[in-house]
Amino acid sequence: MAAKGESYYPAFPPSIKPHISSGLSFPEACAHHVTNTFHSSKVYIIVSNSISKTENFTRLQDALGHKIVGVRKGIKPHTPWDDIVEIALANNVSSLDDLAKLTPEAKTKGLKAPQLPVINIPTSLSGGEYSTIAGGTDTRSNHKALFTHSDMGADLIILDPSLSISTPERIWLSTGIRAVDHCVEGLCSLFKSDPEADKGFAKGLELLVPSLLITKNDWNNEDARLKEMLGVVESMKGMSVGIPMGGSHGIGHQLGPLGVGHGETSCIMLPAILKYNFKYGDEEVQKPQQKVLKLLWAEAPVAELLKKRGLTKEKSDAGDVVGAVISELGMPRTLKDIGVGRDKLDALAENCLKDPWLKTNPVPLTKKEQVLEVLEMVVGDEKSNL
Numbered sequence: 001m002a003a004k005g006e007s008y009y010p011a012f013p014p015s016i017k018p019h020i021s022s023g024l025s026f027p028e029a030c031a032h033h034v035t036n037t038f039h040s041s042k043v044y045i046i047v048s049n050s051i052s053k054t055e056n057f058t059r060l061q062d063a064l065g066h067k068i069v070g071v072r073k074g075i076k077p078h079t080p081w082d083d084i085v086e087i088a089l090a091n092n093v094s095s096l097d098d099l100a101k102l103t104p105e106a107k108t109k110g111l112k113a114p115q116l117p118v119i120n121i122p123t124s125l126s127g128g129e130y131s132t133i134a135g136g137t138d139t140r141s142n143h144k145a146l147f148t149h150s151d152m153g154a155d156l157i158i159l160d161p162s163l164s165i166s167t168p169e170r171i172w173l174s175t176g177i178r179a180v181d182h183c184v185e186g187l188c189s190l191f192k193s194d195p196e197a198d199k200g201f202a203k204g205l206e207l208l209v210p211s212l213l214i215t216k217n218d219w220n221n222e223d224a225r226l227k228e229m230l231g232v233v234e235s236m237k238g239m240s241v242g243i244p245m246g247g248s249h250g251i252g253h254q255l256g257p258l259g260v261g262h263g264e265t266s267c268i269m270l271p272a273i274l275k276y277n278f279k280y281g282d283e284e285v286q287k288p289q290q291k292v293l294k295l296l297w298a299e300a301p302v303a304e305l306l307k308k309r310g311l312t313k314e315k316s317d318a319g320d321v322v323g324a325v326i327s328e329l330g331m332p333r334t335l336k337d338i339g340v341g342r343d344k345l346d347a348l349a350e351n352c353l354k355d356p357w358l359k360t361n362p363v364p365l366t367k368k369e370q371v372l373e374v375l376e377m378v379v380g381d382e383k384s385n386l
Helices: 026-036 055-067 094-106 169-188 197-217 222-240 247-258 262-280 283-297 300-308 318-328 342-352 368-377
Strands: 007-010 019-022 043-047 068-073 089-091 119-121 133-138 143-148 156-159
Touching: 019 222, 026 055, 026 119, 026 156, 043 055, 055 068, 156 222, 169 197, 169 222, 169 247, 169 262, 169 283, 169 318, 197 222, 197 283, 197 300, 197 318, 247 262, 247 342, 247 368, 262 283, 262 318, 262 368, 283 300, 283 318, 300 318, 342 368
Parallel strands: 019 156, 043 068, 043 089, 089 119, 119 156
Antiparallel strands: 007 019, 133 143
């Protein structure tokens, strides 16, 4: 039930889950829906350590009052098995989203529909709150496993761009590239089960990339931030109907347990995967990359940036263009940038081969040698070739 002054609608109709709320402050929206939509008297909150120390969290606690029955502060990145607990409300970035999604499933025999409603108030752009896929990490092997169930995910997602201003720049912009990764790998996927999916991926790119460039130079611009948040919704529409991602996502899943942030994996891997696929793919693989190029060159702020960096429509490929945007945002481009050395490549490649999205890459990555070739492009030392 919508409150006065609120936009409230399903993200992926005809599915009723999740609903999106915007137009209200996050404490007001949360309190309204806890009472009037979910008719709940008890709320359990999970929040990052950093946000738990802010005035924003105090405002949320004041709005929910006596209904709060517990607070979980912080979780290790990439959702270690031991951190899966019972939860009702998630606030912050992807590891918390995964925990919120995995928790009702972990407590329910036979994977029946979760009985705990989940409200998510995102402060990043990774989009995990919209997904029915969650990841958990086996800390013994550093392998991150994926889980999915049609009823996993948030019931309500509250968008408040003012809240995100306190998010560190590196997290906000890198997770924005994570959302761009959803769009690009979605557009390039050869597994199209829904003809409408590409419309969402394309709209997501149009909203995300120019707005991220604006945010980089105008940090408090809430209009750009809201467009980015709505771009995330568009980026997840195709994923909501099961469009599989490719090698950037698959390799990124296994970089995570090595200490690489969710968004940083996309900053490093997406340009390399695009170049690898274009090099080894046939016309069916190469054609969607031309669509990505056309969409990005059509956005004036993006075209201006690309020309400034010496790129032309005639000679640049999708890997060049996406890489230029990432560099302009000041995000990491190599494994060296985030402290992953050559000594990790062999075990990393082995773990990557277990990820289902390597097989759905436009050029399927089924051999260790293929994965190592991609990783070699982004090592960042004198031997790498990106």
